[in-house]
Amino acid sequence: MEFVKRLKQIKVDKYVTVFVMYFFLLALLTKSDIQSVADASRIATVKSLVEYQTFTIDNSQFDNSPLFTIDKYFYNNHFYSDKPPLPALMGAAVYFLLNKICGIDLSNNLELTYYLVTLSTVGVLSCIGLVYFHKILLEIFDIKEAWANITTFLAGTGTLILPYSLTFNNHSLAAVFLIASLYYLLKIESVEIRNVILCGILVSMAGNVDITCFLFMPFFLVFYTSKSIKLVFVFILSFIPLLGIYLLLNIYLSGSIVPPAMNSALWEYPGSLFNKENLSGLVTQKSFLGTMKYAFTLFLGSRGLFSHTPLLCFSFMGVIAILRQRILPYKIPYLYGLVASLAFMLMYTFRTVGYGGYSYGVRWFVAPMFILCLPLSHLANQVRSSRLLKKFFVVIASMSIAIALVGTYNPYPNDSTGKVSLGGSYISGYTFLVNANSIANNSSVMYKISLGVSGVAIYFMFNRLLKRFKQTQNIPADDNVV
Numbered sequence: 001m002e003f004v005k006r007l008k009q010i011k012v013d014k015y016v017t018v019f020v021m022y023f024f025l026l027a028l029l030t031k032s033d034i035q036s037v038a039d040a041s042r043i044a045t046v047k048s049l050v051e052y053q054t055f056t057i058d059n060s061q062f063d064n065s066p067l068f069t070i071d072k073y074f075y076n077n078h079f080y081s082d083k084p085p086l087p088a089l090m091g092a093a094v095y096f097l098l099n100k101i102c103g104i105d106l107s108n109n110l111e112l113t114y115y116l117v118t119l120s121t122v123g124v125l126s127c128i129g130l131v132y133f134h135k136i137l138l139e140i141f142d143i144k145e146a147w148a149n150i151t152t153f154l155a156g157t158g159t160l161i162l163p164y165s166l167t168f169n170n171h172s173l174a175a176v177f178l179i180a181s182l183y184y185l186l187k188i189e190s191v192e193i194r195n196v197i198l199c200g201i202l203v204s205m206a207g208n209v210d211i212t213c214f215l216f217m218p219f220f221l222v223f224y225t226s227k228s229i230k231l232v233f234v235f236i237l238s239f240i241p242l243l244g245i246y247l248l249l250n251i252y253l254s255g256s257i258v259p260p261a262m263n264s265a266l267w268e269y270p271g272s273l274f275n276k277e278n279l280s281g282l283v284t285q286k287s288f289l290g291t292m293k294y295a296f297t298l299f300l301g302s303r304g305l306f307s308h309t310p311l312l313c314f315s316f317m318g319v320i321a322i323l324r325q326r327i328l329p330y331k332i333p334y335l336y337g338l339v340a341s342l343a344f345m346l347m348y349t350f351r352t353v354g355y356g357g358y359s360y361g362v363r364w365f366v367a368p369m370f371i372l373c374l375p376l377s378h379l380a381n382q383v384r385s386s387r388l389l390k391k392f393f394v395v396i397a398s399m400s401i402a403i404a405l406v407g408t409y410n411p412y413p414n415d416s417t418g419k420v421s422l423g424g425s426y427i428s429g430y431t432f433l434v435n436a437n438s439i440a441n442n443s444s445v446m447y448k449i450s451l452g453v454s455g456v457a458i459y460f461m462f463n464r465l466l467k468r469f470k471q472t473q474n475i476p477a478d479d480n481v482v
Contacts, residue, residue: 014134014138015131015134015135018130018131018134018152019131022126022130022156023123023124023127025162025457025458026119026126026127026166027123028453030123031166031167032111032114032115034110035167035411035412036357038069038071038169038357038412040068040071041081042087042088042169043091043117043168044081045060045080045083046088046091046095046106046117049089049092049095050095050096050099051106055081055253056078057069057080058078058079070274071083073261073263074266075253076255080253082266083261084208084209084210084246085253086246087121087168087209090173091121094116094117094121095113098116098117104116114168117168118166118167122165122166122173123165123166125173125176126156126161126165126176128176129172129179129370130155132176132179132180132183133155133370133373134148134152136182136183136186136374137151137377140187141330141374141377141378143380144472146468146472147377149469150462150465150466150469151373151377153462154373154376155369157401157404157458158309158311158400158403159309159311159312159369159400160308160360160361160363161175161369161370161404163360163404163407163408163411164360164363164411166411169363169411171210171363171366172366173209173210174210174213174367175367175368177202177203177206178202178367178370179371180198180202181199181206182333182337184196184199185199185223186330186333186334189329189330193234196224196234196235197234200220200234200237200239201239201242204239204241204242204246207242208242208245208246210367211259212348212364213344215343217239219337219339219343220336222336223336226332261279261280262279262280267279278354280351280352280354283351283353284353291349294349295349297355298345298355298365302429302431303356303362303431304361304362305345305365307361307432308362308403308432309400309403309404310396310399311376311396311397311400312372312373313396314375314376314379314396315374315375315376317375321375321378321379321382322334322335334374337374341371341372345364345368348362348364348365357412358413358414358415359412359431360407360411360413360431360435361407361431379393380469384469384470394466397462398462401458401462402455405458406432406435406436406439407432408451409435409438409439409443409447409451413431413434414434419434420436420437
């Protein structure tokens, strides 16, 4: 009887519900095939760590093999993955158990192994990230549960979080660690040292999986500086260990503290496709006009953040609501998180030239996605009070869900050879259309069925959440944009 009581308690727990429902969706859609050279580079390292006890990938990737990758550098007569090692170490922990306990290996069961490793690491952590997102809305922002459910639902199904939670990549992992670190930053009013420690550890973990996320550290540090020297000291001590490990691994694996992906000397080997002219972080556009065109493509064009997640247009309204509220305990750390996210995106805008290679939308912008969705939570009263705005919100949210679902087909479409003709002489490289065209013409019947079932389930749930929101009482006026 005691067990039954506990089981009932688990069933009604809102955070467990968020985790389980999203996990089921990801379990249905997670990829079993390696779709990018970046993923292949990480999985090759996973294989090497478990089977050969080394970071070198010489014996883990061969020509014409699914694990063959161009994302590798040459150091001390060996090839290494240029990716931050933490995701590979996480994957190696799962693969070790699969290999030693279940007898599954990448050589004979590549698809099953890749699926299980991806779901157990990226999938599970994406679910945890969505839970942290929901916790921020309910525990810190004090958003009514009906609207918090809608906002959380859309963050998980109507953004690029969804397609990039289906492959063994680092961007969705970074998104999870960033939203978790922000959760503890926002809990500053509780004045618990534990929150500062967890914030430092988690933001350092974000940098360990995506080096540009180290950019969030100085913003968080400046905020703690405004509070007390003690908190600054604690924060520094909490992020230094993982930062130190990251730098030591760089030295061990490449002979320099400079990240291998930005160390051009490591890429000077026969057959290398990368050099100082195209490595991210080392290059810039050659003209102001070129920079503006590049920025347009990154934010509004064929790879655009807003053209692939139009839902974020409402985040501008949410930010205005935040700025107009005078009494908001979490306002300052909240704005630090948003400004850090903007700086993160501007870094890629001014220090890259290749749009992230083959990717659905801009894969780099997945990392701050949870944070960018937070302002949506402040629009409940506006959406409720204006019939026109509500209809507009539902239409845009439905579009975002559709775009995210289409992205699940292939998060790394080739927008160079896969461009879609729109009639006449106009050809589009908009990756939503590239994927949609591939689904219509190249996908299997089983995939179309699974995608259709997923889509029906998602829109059905969205409709239910909207009805529950309509039935709730009015939200206090302090959520208004005035």
